[in-house]
Amino acid sequence: MKRRNFIKKASATGLGLVAISSTLISCDSDSKSSEKKVVPSILESIRPLVIATWKTDLAVETAAAVLEKGGSALDAVEQGCRIEEANEQGQSVGKGGLPDRDGNVTLDACIMDSKGNYGAVLGVKNIKHVISVARKVMxxxxxxxxxAEGAEQFAVxxxxxxxDLLTEASKKAWEKWKETSEYKPIINIENHDTIGMLAIDKDGNISGACTTSGLAYKMAGRVGDSPIIGGGLFVDNEIGGASATGLGEEVLKTVGSFLIVELMRQGKSPQEACEEAIGRIVNKPGKDFKDFQVGYIAVNKQGKTGAYSIHEWFSYNIYKDKENKNIKSDYFNKA
Structure with a gap:
């Protein structure tokens, strides 16, 4: 996405991220006002809260409503992710997701609670709400x-x-792709591809969830980071949680979400931990990171949040070199 166009979108929403537009809604039960306040990520400590990858407003609002009513973080992230799984226009999560190269929609999801319990399903066909199936596994x-078939049978x-998870719109997109494709998975850096969600409830407990239809036109059987513990999602209730979006193969090579939580355990802020995790990817020798996206969100036990992406890293370094100034690029609206 061109830098100028993204900045316009970021300014309009009050968000300041490239590749992941992380929405945070504060649910302050002590506030005199009952109105939800949408604020930029990377602010001071707030609890309870929910954050998610991309600009998934309705999903975040749904999760926030659960927290406002005193619900658990686990219930919040499940209900929030179900919204995107039912969003047929999204074409990246749940029903309507873009299929593999053979035309089959397969879904992956995982969920993790504050006690360290974890459940996941991989390569599931014909079941829309795989995040809820993952919770049942857990x-x-x-x-x-x-x-695959075992997960589908369990769900039933x-x-x-x-x-049928393949909508007419996704079928047409797949057929158009086949006209010129060489049957190689397409990595589209402008395409939203996952929802990862983290929440802290009124009791201070943290849970997380991640659900996706995976890489568009992937090889049959391919699974990315989203349902893998420590890759697409990791939660340690004593420290915090993290979730990923983007090219799963690169997230898995550095066990990105687990890495972020461990960096926070060592004393780094969520923002610092996200930035270092991205650095672990882009600083590998020979890595042509301009051709793919990876982004992270994170929250610590105190309710501080962070988010960072490869394209934010790239923009910062390019403009730092051009201007010879040690400043962040203006993708961030940071308090």
């Missing part, structure tokens, strides 16, 4: 991960209904 089985046994 709560109703002795396992942490189910895949728990009352989830099978449905």
């Amino acid at each position: 709560e109703d089985t002795p396992h942490v991960m189910l895949v 046994s728990k009352g989830f209904e099978r449905e």
Whole structure:
């Protein structure tokens, strides 16, 4: 995305991120005003709260409503992610997601609670709300991960209904892609591809969730970072949580979300931890990071948040070199 166009969008929303527009809604039950306040990420400590990748306003508002009513962080992130899974226009999460190169929509998701419990499903067909299936895996089985047909069968046994996930719009996009493709997965740096969500409830407990349809036109069977603990999501209730968006292969190579939480354990702020995690990717020898996206969001136990992306890193370094100034680029509206 061209820098100027993104800045216009960022200014309009009060957000300051490239590749991930992280929305934070404060749910301050002690406030005299009952009105929700949408504020930029990377602010002072706020609890309870919910943050998510991309500009998924309705999903965040839904999660925030759960927290406002005294609900748990776990319930909040599940309900928030379900909104995007039902959003057929999104074409990157749930029903309507872009298919693999063979035309099949397969979904991945994971969820993690404040006690360190984890559940995930990978490569699931025909089931829309895979984030809820992942929670069932976590709560109703002795396992942490189910895949493909086994995950689908488990979902049906728990009352989830099978449905065709390939919408007409996504089918047309896939057919157009086939006309000129060489059957290689496409990495589109402008395409939203995942929702990762983190929440802290009124009791100070942290939970997280991540759900996706994966890389558009991927090879059949491909799974990225989103359902993998420590990759697309990691939560340690004593420290904080992190979630990723973007090219899963690169997130997995550095176990990005786990890395961020461990950096916070060492004393780094969520923002510093996100920036270092991105640095671990872009500083690898021979890495052509301009051709793909990765972004992180994070929150610590105190309710401080952070977010950073490869394209923010790239913009900062390019403009720092041009202007010879040790400043952040103006993608950030940082308090």
